Amino acid sequence: MSEHIVSPKIYAVIFLSLMIGTAITVWAAFQNFGKFNIVIALVIASIKATLVVLYFMHARYSPRRTQLVIVCSVFWLAIMLVLTLADYGTRAHDLQPGVSRLTPRATSHFIQA
Amino acid sequence: MHRTGELYGHFETLEQQKESATLGMWIFLVTEVLFFGGLFLTYTINRRAFSTAFGIGSNTLDITLGAGNTVVLIMSSLTMAMAVWSAQVGKKKLVSIFLIATLGLGTVFLGVKAIEYKQKYDHHLIPGHGFDMRYRSAHPTASDDLKELAREKQEVQTAIKSDPDINYHGQLYFSLYFGMTGLHALHMIVGAGLLLWLIKGSFVGRYTPQYNTPVEIVGLYWHFVDIVWIYLFPLLYLIDRHH
Numbered sequence: 001m002s003e004h005i006v007s008p009k010i011y012a013v014i015f016l017s018l019m020i021g022t023a024i025t026v027w028a029a030f031q032n033f034g035k036f037n038i039v040i041a042l043v044i045a046s047i048k049a050t051l052v053v054l055y056f057m058h059a060r061y062s063p064r065r066t067q068l069v070i071v072c073s074v075f076w077l078a079i080m081l082v083l084t085l086a087d088y089g090t091r092a093h094d095l096q097p098g099v100s101r102l103t104p105r106a107t108s109h110f111i112q113a
Numbered sequence: 114m115h116r117t118g119e120l121y122g123h124f125e126t127l128e129q130q131k132e133s134a135t136l137g138m139w140i141f142l143v144t145e146v147l148f149f150g151g152l153f154l155t156y157t158i159n160r161r162a163f164s165t166a167f168g169i170g171s172n173t174l175d176i177t178l179g180a181g182n183t184v185v186l187i188m189s190s191l192t193m194a195m196a197v198w199s200a201q202v203g204k205k206k207l208v209s210i211f212l213i214a215t216l217g218l219g220t221v222f223l224g225v226k227a228i229e230y231k232q233k234y235d236h237h238l239i240p241g242h243g244f245d246m247r248y249r250s251a252h253p254t255a256s257d258d259l260k261e262l263a264r265e266k267q268e269v270q271t272a273i274k275s276d277p278d279i280n281y282h283g284q285l286y287f288s289l290y291f292g293m294t295g296l297h298a299l300h301m302i303v304g305a306g307l308l309l310w311l312i313k314g315s316f317v318g319r320y321t322p323q324y325n326t327p328v329e330i331v332g333l334y335w336h337f338v339d340i341v342w343i344y345l346f347p348l349l350y351l352i353d354r355h356h
Contacts, residue, residue, distance in 0.1 A: 032356075
């Protein structure tokens with residue numbers, strides 16, 4: 001396999017896309033999309049990360065073996081995130097929104113609000 | 114170890130050697146993905162449970178510095194990619210120039226981070242005994258925008274109503290903020306050391322179209338650190354700005 005050289009032109013296009021992505025992220029953060037603010041932020045971040053991996057890190061032009069390793073890393077990460085969050089989301093737990101209180105206030109030695 | 118030029122004895126060709134090195138670097142990066150992934154997971158669980166405190170904590174961060182740093186870091190990724198390209202097409206002088214530019218931008222990023230940490234120190238937002246989310250609005254300095262501080266005070270007072278332990282839960286946010294950005298900065302410092310080593314090699318013209326593996330490998334690492342920041346920026350700085 002001969003080496004693939006990515007041209008500066010492609011790098012420049014990717015750089016500009018990343019800049020635009022950053023601008024949209026900041027803009028979107030100030031709009032009220034309710035629950036979707038976090039979704040939008042993460043989708044844009046993931047698109048930016050994918051662009052970096054594919055072009056700056058040359059994954060698009062790498063051997064299949066290397067691409068397999070990259071896909072595996074995302075897969076293992078997904079296992080960790082999905083299973084753990086499913087656990088926290090579905091059980092009666094100390095870390096549920098609204099019921100959370102890590103320590104009784106009386107024993108907290110921190111400055112009380 | 115037996116070595117002919119840059120080719121080690123256990124490889125057939127430079128190309129095979131480069132492919133192996135790249136694969137090895139990616140396997141290391143997989144462990145890094147899971148390492149930072151665990152931190153992001155911790156952040157997500159706590160943010161969900163203590164969203165009020167996390168929102169207030171996030172709003173104390175300076176968006177201009179954060180967004181500026183994002184731009185600086187993405188630019189450094191571009192110059193790093195250009196350094197790889199320069200080596201691939203045999204422009205030896207450009208390799209040095211782009212590597213130095215990358216190091217310079219990385220240093221700017223760390224400098225801005227230091228300014229941000231200092232602000233948090235001044236505002237009593239380092240987790241520990243002196244931590245107090247109300248400190249800043251209660252102690253305005255000459256350079257502060259009083260209107261902005263009044264808004265912040267109002268925000269904290271409203272938050273206390275829904276989360277009386279806000280000073281306790283706020284420390285969770287700032288522990289994660291310093292932990293995650295600190296580990297990210299540590300990775301940048303390691304990257305800066307690697308860049309210094311590359312720059313030294315580039316001065317003697319070590320990187321050529323036939324052999325540029327070190328530039329490529331350090332590039333992979335540098336871009337990975339960039340990706341971590343791409344997620345850190347919206348999650349830490351932007352989670353509760355839409356009010």
